[in-house]
Amino acid sequence: MKLLTVLTSLLLGVLSHAATLTVQLNANEHQCFYGQVEQPNSRIGFFYQVLKGGEFDVDYTIKDPEGKIVNSGDKLKHLDLITTAKVAGDYEFCLSNDMSTFADKFIEFEIQIESSFKAELPDTKYNPDTEIIEHSLSSLEVKVSQITRSLQYYKTRNFRNENTVSSTSTRVFWFSLFELLLMVGMSVVQVVIVHQFFKGARSTLV
Incomplete structure (x- = not known):
């Protein structure tokens, strides 16, 4: 029973909420999204990848509540960032597509905010199983991520x-x-030239 209580506390030790969206970013367009951080020193994860459009690159900027730039980058095809x-x-x-004058971009992105807190564990003697479970959960979280x-990369x-x-198929078709059309045009031109040649030769003989 004690082991179950410890396991439950460890599982609830980290709360996270994330949202995955796919948006269309038109040429010269700038879109912003917001995530609320409830506690200082929380981890923020920002992931995006350009699915379609142009050179598959966009600019990004992350700002804190005071308007200061936390992180930024130019012309990136994908980003996997974790900050505090x-x-x-x-x-x-x-996300910004200002560098593009005609190409629209389709972007899939995810904002993840994690809030950590210390769970109140019951007063028990040291149990090595607790440390093993905690290490296993941390390892499992990393592997799942x-x-x-x-x-997402293979997708x-x-x-x-x-x-x-x-x-490529569209270009090959056109x-x-x-x-x-070029071959038909050349054939028509050749027929006209040959016709005019024989017509001129017949007139000379007459």
């Missing part, structure tokens, strides 16, 4: 490959159509 929120309040996460990120890679194949 020093103050509580609403944090601003902005790595698997999730890997799945994005597959989406980009499909987009590249679709774009190039083939242009080549066909």
